[in-house]
Amino acid sequence: MKLKVGIYWGAACGGCDVAILDTHEKLLDIADKMEIYLWPIAMDFKYDDIRKMEDGYLDVAIYSGAIRSSENEEIAKLLRKKSKVMIALGACAHIGGIPGLANFYTKEEVLKRVYLESESTENKEGVIPRETWNVNEGELELPTFYNTVKTLDQVVDVEYYIPGCPPVPLQIYSALSLIWDDMLPPVGSVIGAGERTLCDDCPRERDEKTITEIKRIQQVLPDPKKCFLEQGLICLGPVTRSGCGSRCIKSGVPCRGCYGQLDEVPDLGIKMLSALASVLEPKEEKEIDALLDTIVDPLRTFHRFSMPASILRRKKV
Amino acid sequence: MKRIEIDPITRLEGHGKITIFLNGEGDVENAYLQIPELRGFEKFVEGLPVEEVPRVVTRICGV
Numbered sequence: 001m002k003l004k005v006g007i008y009w010g011a012a013c014g015g016c017d018v019a020i021l022d023t024h025e026k027l028l029d030i031a032d033k034m035e036i037y038l039w040p041i042a043m044d045f046k047y048d049d050i051r052k053m054e055d056g057y058l059d060v061a062i063y064s065g066a067i068r069s070s071e072n073e074e075i076a077k078l079l080r081k082k083s084k085v086m087i088a089l090g091a092c093a094h095i096g097g098i099p100g101l102a103n104f105y106t107k108e109e110v111l112k113r114v115y116l117e118s119e120s121t122e123n124k125e126g127v128i129p130r131e132t133w134n135v136n137e138g139e140l141e142l143p144t145f146y147n148t149v150k151t152l153d154q155v156v157d158v159e160y161y162i163p164g165c166p167p168v169p170l171q172i173y174s175a176l177s178l179i180w181d182d183m184l185p186p187v188g189s190v191i192g193a194g195e196r197t198l199c200d201d202c203p204r205e206r207d208e209k210t211i212t213e214i215k216r217i218q219q220v221l222p223d224p225k226k227c228f229l230e231q232g233l234i235c236l237g238p239v240t241r242s243g244c245g246s247r248c249i250k251s252g253v254p255c256r257g258c259y260g261q262l263d264e265v266p267d268l269g270i271k272m273l274s275a276l277a278s279v280l281e282p283k284e285e286k287e288i289d290a291l292l293d294t295i296v297d298p299l300r301t302f303h304r305f306s307m308p309a310s311i312l313r314r315k316k317v
Numbered sequence: 318m319k320r321i322e323i324d325p326i327t328r329l330e331g332h333g334k335i336t337i338f339l340n341g342e343g344d345v346e347n348a349y350l351q352i353p354e355l356r357g358f359e360k361f362v363e364g365l366p367v368e369e370v371p372r373v374v375t376r377i378c379g380v
Contacts, residue, residue, distance in 0.1 A: 011356050014330040015379020041380070044327045071332070071353050098376040101361035110357035118359045129355070137318050137338035137346055143353045166379060217368050256372065296366045304373075 003059040003180060006038035006050065006079055010072035011099040011149065012065030015166040016090035017041040022169040030173070033180045034060075038079075050078055058083040060179060066092040066099040066308065067150040071143035080156040085179070087191075089172070091165035091258045093152040094190075095268075096308025098165070100149045101300060103307045103314035107147040148314045149307075160184065162192040165258035165305060168245055190263070193243030197262065198255050201242040206230060210281040214294045217253070228254040229279060234301055238275040239268055256304040267311045269302030318346060326350075330380040 009017060017039070021027060037058060038045045061083035067073050080086055091097040102110055115121060115128050133140040152158055162175045175192030178184050185191065194201065206227040215232040222228065228235035228249070235254030241262055248255055261268040282288050295301065303310050319339040326333040332354035340346040358377055362370055 009332075011354065013376045013379035015376065018380055040325050040327045040332075041330065042328060047324055068356060069353065098373055099356040101373070102357045105357070105360050110355075110360045113360040113363070114355065114357060135347070135349065138320060140336060140349055140351060142351060145355060165376065216366065253372065297364070297369070300365060301369070304369075 002035040003033060004057065005034045005036050005060045005062065006058050006083065007036065007042075007062045008038060008064070008075055008079060009040065010063065010065030010076065010093065010152070011068030012090070012092050013098075014041055016064035016092075019090075019164075019166040019169050020172055023173045024169070026170070026173045030176060034176075047075065047078070050075075050082055053082045055081050056084055060085045060087060062087045062089050063093050063152050064089040066096050067146070067152060067155050068099055068102075069143040069145050073150075073155045074143075076152060076156050085159045085184075086152075086156060087160045087162060087175075088152040088158045089162045090167055091163060091260065091305045093158075094161045094163050094309070095260045095306040096149055096151050097258075097305050100151075100303075100305070100308040103149050104300065105315070106317050107145055111145070147317075151309050154308070159187045161190045161260075163190055163241060163259040164193070164244055167192060168243065168247075171243055190241065190260070193241050193259055195262070196242050198237040198240045198242045198244070198246065198249070198259070202227070202237055202246055202249055204228070204249065211276075211279050211291075212281040214291060216296060222252065224252060229276075234276070234295065236268070236272050236302070236304075239265065239271040256301070258305045260306060260309070268306045269299070269310055269312075272302045273298075319343075330378050 036043060038050055061079035063076060063079060067076060088094045092099055111128050115123055116126055129142055131142050131144055162172060171192035178191055204227045205225055209230045211232055213232045217233055222231055233254050236257035237255045239261055240255050240257045241259040244259055257268055261271060265271045280288055280291055282291055321337040323335040326335055334351045334353055335348060337348045338346045362373055365373060
């Protein structure tokens with residue numbers, strides 16, 4: 001019997017959905033094993049179709065995207081109720097992802113910039129989206145826009161996590177095959193990824209050199225064979241979970257941590273700061289501080305994908 | 318007035334909802350398209366180091 005599956009996106013870009021499609025001919029295999037009951041990007045099912053189901057009717061719900069609005073949360077809770085297993089797919093559902101960068105601002109700051117100040121927006125009346133809107137024919141509703149972006153497991157219980165922005169298609173396939181082969185690891189596990197750091201997989205050479213200067217990529221001609229960090233370029237490889245196939249590294253750009261941290265690490269960004277401190281040349285506190293001060297935008301670099309999941313959670317307001 | 322909601326609209330990148338109002342004769346009186354999703358890239362790319370912008374804005378749409 002085919003597995004009954006619902007695929008959904010919260011605050012997302014659709015890249016995770018496309019990564020499922022990018023499994024190419026393996027998609028035939030997926031279609032053979034899974035019957036899809038919801039997948040907005042690809043198929044025409046409505047929320048009411050899910051609401052009408054008995055609780056636990058679906059075998060698996062695959063949720064990509066962060067929790068950014070009451071609608072994202074409502075559908076996450078609906079799918080949770082209707083599904084036996086809930087999987088967070090991709091960095092946004094797993095650790096907050098790029099939408100989580102909004103946690104450095106308040107809701108009001110975001111709305112003001114988008115609807116009132118943006119150069120490409122014409123909004124003479126200064127209208128900002130409201131949750132209810134009266135029109136001649138009746139009332140229209142919009143979801144509540146949250147002040148703080150959340151990860152999926154901050155609003156519902158999640159059994160498994162498939163990390164990445166986007167997840168590597170073949171990793172998605174191997175994670176899904178764990179379901180139909182009935183080989184799922186303990187609840188709470190990250191699946192479709194490695195169990196060591198990206199550094200352990202990295203094809204670049206590392207000489208254990210210490211760093212005397214922190215640089216920006218446009219200020220140097222990076223040596224394509226050498227470790228980014230040893231060239232003074234911030235790379236989150238030492239703390240990021242492996243499994244991506246070193247995609248960014250091989251494309252000539254340092255890691256920004258989309259696969260999240262390993263199980264035993266409580267906070268990716270803080271762990272990175274600690275890893276960085278251990279490879280700095282200066283040993284005196286004053287000199288260390290001076291060198292660290294040269295990092296441009298450290299928070300949004302170390303927590304590029306993980307702010308909502310971090311112990312910092314958001315900027316204090 | 319009768320109300321028909323198409324929620325979500327599908328097979329596109331993004332979120333959308335259509336509300337259609339029918340009058341007494343069953344004809345469409347008015348229809349509204351609403352976009353219930355916003356992430357706020359316009360705000361959170363502000364002040365980002367310029368070399369980091371390409372790898373952030375590529376996440377506006379992944380389709």
